[in-house]
Amino acid sequence: MTDVAQRSPGSSGPQDPGTPGAPDPNRWRALSVCLAVGFMTLLDVSIVNVALPSMESSLGAGSSEVQWIVAGYALAFGLVLVPAGRVGDLYSRRLLFVVGLAGFALTSAAAGLVQSATALAVVRLAQGVTAGLVNPQVLALIQQLFTGAERAKAFGLFGTTIGLSTAIGPLLGGGILAVFGEAQGWRGVFLVNVPIGLVLLPLAWRWLPKQGRARTAGRLHLDVVGLLLLAAATVFAMLPFVLTTGEDDPPARWWFLAPGLALLAAFAGWERREERRGNQPVVAGELVRTGSFSVGALVGIAYFAGFTGIFLVVTLYLQTGLGLSPLQAGLVQTPFAIMSAVFAQVGGREVSRRGRPVVVVGLVVVAVGLGAADVVAAAVQGTAGAIALSACLAVAGAGSGLVISPNQTLALADVPRAVAGVAGGVLQTGQRVGSAMGVAATTAIFFSTLAAQGSSESVFGEALSDGLRVSLGLVLLALVLAVVDLRRRAGHHPARDGAPDGGAAGHRVD
Template sequence: MTGIQRAILVVVLVPVFMSLLSISSINVVLPSVQASLDAPTSQIQWVLSGYTLAFGVLLVAGGRAGDTLGRGKLFVAGLGLFGLGSLIAGLALNGPMLIVARFITGFGSGLLNPQTVGFIQQFFDGPRRARAFASFGSVVGVSVAIGPVLGGGLIALLGPDWGWRWTFLVNVPIAVAAIYFAYRNFPTSAWQRYVPEGVTDEARTKPDLDPIGTITFTLGALLVMWTFLELDKGGIYFAMLPVGLLILTWWVWWERRYKRRGGSPMVDMNLFTNRAYRNGTLLIGLFFTGSTSVWVTVAIFLQTGHGISALVAALVGLPSAFATSITSQIAGRYVLKTGRAMVAWGMSVTLTALGSSILVVIGVQLWDWPIWWLILTLSLMGAAQGFIISPNQTLSLIEVPAHVSGVAGGVMQTGQRVGTSIGTALITSMLFGLAAAYSWNWAFVGAFGLIMLMVALAMVVAIVDIVGTRRAQAAVPQGHEAK
């Protein structure tokens, strides 16, 4: 990589780590937050839901705005909102103030995250792009596991009143530093709209944000995600799902119509005619529906089911995180040679690790095996994920033009966030239901069984993509290249 490429990668990945850390660390500190602010359970739920909703619904709109107005501008704006929200959260005097802060922080994350994909697509190509996405995958894997450790460690070090506040306040100087280094290191082209060669002067001077499409998609995605975040309440929340899906269906019609009439739609539906992108987006959405609930399940199982402290339970995930960071770098070197077969292989190993974890817990239930064998099986899962997340991103976006890569990345990340919301709601509901009816050990077995089902479905999509790719290659006459 060149010096400029390294600088861009560091500047964009540190805030991504920070934003994902805000998701993974919050669960550990919530009891301290509730006690410190004397907040009712309903407000604590919105501390969780507010960030998730704000983050998820802005990803596509943020990606589109970055493609249209300049990624550097949206990246810095997102950092500013994230830092501001973190500052307010750390100084919150009551529950409502913390909820508002979490919404602001989520909006910031929604703006800055899709710019990362856009920057990598714009400033990297070939093997360098694969290695950049490998670093992105390492950041994702480590942030998920390190967040609970950070939250538990700060509470242990600073006490329950100030410990949870510093899980937010630590983001403020990082955001300020990232803004400074963005202005210092980003090239001029990062602040300008990226327009490919051959585009008319009129298109260069008249950016089109497709406001109707943007508002419609945001509303539809909000209702779908909100349904699963409030799944346990039933009633009107169940009605939001069909309404949200209906709105998204209308949005697809609108986007097609908008393009036919000469506009530049928020999401060009031609993106989904690209087999690699279409299958990769579906695949990773299914995978996140299952895999992101692993650590929530493990944390609840160890703490509630076996009386293990939050900090020790969080430490169980560290070997897995480090394994992910290592294998992501290995995968980045070979993904362009192996293709989607690497992703399918990673999923097969993930299924082995999940099945082995189930076997360990059955052994705990029936034969008094040590629960700590889970560290080994979960580490295997972490190693396998390094061959899934970043390689899939590389392969999915390999043929996506740089000028729409922000919105393409936003669509993929929205699918991941929706999958996470659905999976967390369904899998934790199963976990608590089985625990009440049987035992925590059997509840773990059931929850991990459902996770295995989602990973298996994702693996089927990967295999379908591999078969389709090979058939397309076989159909091309010798001496010709596939277009």
Template sequence: MSLLDVTIVNVAVPSIRAGLDTSAATIQWVVSGYALAFGMTLVAGGRLGDAHGRRRMMTIGLLGFILSSLAVGLAPNAAAIVVARLVQGASAGLLTPQNSGLIQQLFRGEERGRAFGMFGFTVAVASAAGPLIGGALIALLGEENGWRSLFLINVPIGLVALVLIRRLVPDNDAGAAAEKDPRVDLVGALLLGLAVLSVLYPLISLEGGASLPLLGLLAFPVLAWAFVRWEREAVRRERPPLLDVSLLRGLPGYANGLLVGTLYFTGFTGIFLVLSVHLQEGEGFSPLGAALLMTPFAVGAATTSPLAGRLVGRIGRRVTLVALGVMVTGTALAALLVTQPTDRLWWTLAPAMFLAGVGGGGVISPNFTLTLAEVPPRMGGAAGGALQTGQRIGSALGAALLMTVYLAVDAVASAPVAARSALLAALVVLSAAFAAAVRSWRRGD
């Protein structure tokens, strides 16, 4: 649900703006407010699950998500929507890291790889299902109020999920029992949240067309340094840290996995945004038509994610290497073929997207498995939250980078050439992810 909401709202933005008669700047906060709150709370949410029980935090996060979804769907004005979206993002940040923490706690060896394979499957499906569901509901219910259904649909789904949590998620949380001091590092959470905000806010502002607030980016190294120093001091004084930063030096596989994951999401996430804009504004597709043309990526990813999860326990990092190689090949083909005439895109771009998806499905779940392989289960929630925070930062950076390239080239050339340029930029970043994976494999991480 939390991942679906990241993508489903993109197709609803024009409808929300028309239905509420508000400005583009305000509507940008409907999208970015969720992403900001989500990214700022992931590590703290993971740590709360480690300390107080993942089932409990999952339930609280899901309740918050249901209520805030209801508030968005019934909101009378744009200001109420923005506030509710902030709460919704924070609830998602509390809910999401419990998934990786539970997998880390409950599974070992090849079983853990298979579990993360199914996790990757859900990520792939959510990435593409959001625009499809959003476009279909708006087409069915109309633009003026159809967008409300995109949020209200979370209520019945969430209520069913609450029942499933009570029945399927174990209550005897080993992570909480193993943690001697259940206190949460509030100062560390504040410092990390501000550090993430200092990166995400400028990037999201740039994506929305605003000038880049450099002051925020300049604050990041200072806040990051303060966070690392505070966490080291917490460990030295035997206080529970928000995130034990010694993981980055003591477990090279964890640091390299963070790098590979961040680079991958930087390269791949912006592709969907650029193609969605290009297909609708440059090629005349409807929102639903554009979503359908990108669906082959999700089909390919959903096909390979479970398989990659089973193979990673046997052949390790080589799964990620092969998958990234296929992803790079598919993206290169998409860049080559995106300039074809509009009536040929269904038969040329769709196969390239499928090939890229086949590769993409083999990246997420193996990288989760390998990155968290040596992390103690009692730290699984916070460590998984940090990994997903890197992914959120990468997603924001990639969206801003690729849209900047697209708009800059579109101003001096044709839309298809702009789309090709943006895809080539994504190709460079994905190649960097491949190089990082090769380095990790050679070092045996």
């Protein structure tokens, strides 16, 4: 077993170029702003799910428009993460954070005021772009402002934020719908972001570090061609999944993957060319060759594909199949959020001592919870089924808390601060792509079962069971990747002197 060795912030050891001599006195205030904004932007991935029936009836949205309202946000979100991370690294993380936050508040206001489903889908794309500007800066700022045990704690808090934002969305959305009414209450789901964003804007400008750009030797170079190639590859790779609704989907949509793969190959070739020329590529070769980062990114893609799709099909089952109100549906899923928040703190603490085994244990627990939920969905209906499902989700939430923040901590352990933004962007792009794939796959299976067998309560249970099996399979894929990495590392020395940001292969956390 290989451990992640913990060093105190004051310990002697290799550090990046640009490591500050003393901790930023505003670092915890800055973190609070980052977490609040991260929570708000990630919440919009899940909070919309519970309001979908309200949107459908109010705007007359069809299944394709509903899918774009949900998945279009994730598509645009993923599209700009790496470019935003790179620009933040080169110029100013604080500036991109503030611009993205202001844009998110404006697009939230627009989303709450639209009069058609098509307009809402378009605004959601714009809203996803602004969220994508902000989020890579969050990870980069944590990497920049914190070291040692403080960094592990900060990532633990960020993991709590991810878990809460994803799982508590249905509860908050249900509460808003209960207050404002189901006919127009969905507008409040978006408009609630506006005052929060306005409060956070001046705090971000005041507390985030003014010199947010990492210092790099030589001239600054923004690889525009590389950014465009990666953006286009991301769009084509995600399109087949966001176009999947489960109801008479055209098979031709999968042809989008061909240009996506071609563009990805072109991007890789261009990046190698830029590196040979001595320029600064979008994704540095050393980042891709860092084992801890590559494994963390792959585990994140597989896990988010399995983890994110759960909540949409569970919400559809509870509201449409069992006839629960949005608030009741949210309450059923709340135990996942609570357990995820609690165990994210445990995971953030334990990963500094135990490393990759924490993630492996977490994935096993998630798999157990989802397996139990699969059995419950197929066998138990009505109120008893909802209660049993809630208990199963609580188990899965405990495991999720041990996966997200520890995996991010390990993935970024060897990443120099100078490329922290693009590294965070790559990780989060993988998460958004995985999320889009997971949502598309689980909802497609869910709707296909309903289309084939009808819409009785028992059939809704079977549809949920089928969707959960897709999620379980993706979580098991993440588990296999984590176990293979753990076995690969067995017997290796935990660190190598002189490695940036704390050692080799993700074994140490600086």
